[in-house]
Amino acid sequence: MSIPPLCERPAYEALARHYSKMERRHLRELFAEDATRGERFCAEAAGIYLDYSKNRITEETLSLLMQLARESELERRRDMMFAGERINVSENRSVLHVALRMPKGTSLMVDGIDVMAEVHEVLDRMADFAIKIRSGAWTGHTGKPIRNIVNIGIGGSDLGPVMAYEALRHYTDRNLTFRFVSNVDSTDFVEATRDLAAEETLFIVSSKTFGTLETLTNATSARDWVIGQLGDYAVAKHFVAVSTNADRVAEFGIDTANMFGFWDWVGGRYSMDSAIGLSTMVALGLEGFGDLLAGFHAMDEHFRTAPPEKNLPMLMGLLAVWYVNFFGAQSIGVMPYDQYLKRFPAYLQQLTMESNGKHVTVDGAVVDYQTGPVYWGEPGTNGQHSFYQLIHQGTALIPIDLIGFGKSLNPLRDHHDILSSNVFAQAQALAFGKTEQEVRAEGTPDAVVPHRVMQGNRPTNVLLAEKLTPHALGALVALYEHSVFTQGTIWGIDSFDQWGVELGKQLALAIIPELKSATEPELGHDSSTNALIRHYRALKARP
């Protein structure tokens, strides 16, 4: 029996009725009514504690959300993903990033192939390579050990590696320098390499398709840079590739013996723990990378086996649906209170928005409800001194996730307690605000009172882990991956394709020759694009 459209599912209709009561309820009342709320609305898994008590929910909300999950067959679809079924319908592919972190000795048969054997074969080759680089056994063209690793990639072939490197820098080999080049803007490449010597530099060209224009352009400039300093024969020792496309890797001139593969069932934005994580493994070493995978796997197992009402990714995904579809929230903020996680929001933007930015269901029907919200964020406490004002007193409802840790990796005096106090204080201020009476009681002049009133009732999740380790990062990323899956399942969309990015790429390909042309090209675009191209050419031609 097929699942009815979202708005016709009984739980959705019940939630709509329930919302009309809940929109008027304030978190102040909900906490006043139940002294144990803060201890009840919480769950823990894989070392991550989630306090979701400061959400605009009651037991009834939760039970209706759970009913919606059941009516949307969330658990069945999750099991289909874990079994390797082709749930990415528009690309007719399995979705098996969870296999990338399954331990050695397990087996998973997909289309008659044991994918686990392949996964561990690549992991072993990555490990050999990482050991060679870290020990200095891999030498460059002139015989010097490699000291600099530059990952060239974009989207999922960049954001995961750079986020993981920054997040886990504390655990990295500080004798090695890591850089990440993604933007086709040549400034990115030039700045990343300006202080490096080619003879000590190795490029990891990371591209699932090995057809991405930005990456191939940067890789070609990298090859010129190496050849310019070391000569034609240096490429072999200074380039390795990570891709699913061996032919294109060979065509580019990288020996496929130096290629690390992965599979079409790994989406780009779900690939940081595949061979795309090669730079991460070199940076962390085998043990650290193993811990990262173990963290992912621990959260996968939790998602796979925990009952929905205790299941962190399901809870977070369903809460997102609650705000997006009933409160009309258009964005969700993620604020990590850890400087090492400064690229985490950027990473999440691709994960969440490339996955759930869809306007048709898996069957191709145009949806009549909102889907993926904008995810964004910035590390705390910096964001507090910038845009939190709008979250506290603006007119939009923006649910936010605050991520904190019990321990600092760089303890210095009382910094960490000061930092962490802000996690709790922000969640408190957002939830409870400040009433008019409270503002007046402080002796505030009448005219200023309205400006100082804080409505509160602004929802947060607080995520806490002991400290930022590879394991914790893996668990955190998997938590968001599966929350995205949960949301996509409720919305009935394909969270694993990304057709929307193609048109712009095609149009750019038509425009490139028009920008490069030595003679004035004949332009057949709309009048705005034509005028912009002419203007650009004129600017470019100025002496």
Ligand code: F6P
């Ligand atoms: O354009 C979007 C995208 O296809 C992403 O999904 C992907 O992560 C990125 O480009 C890079 O693709 P590739 O790894 O094939 O170079």
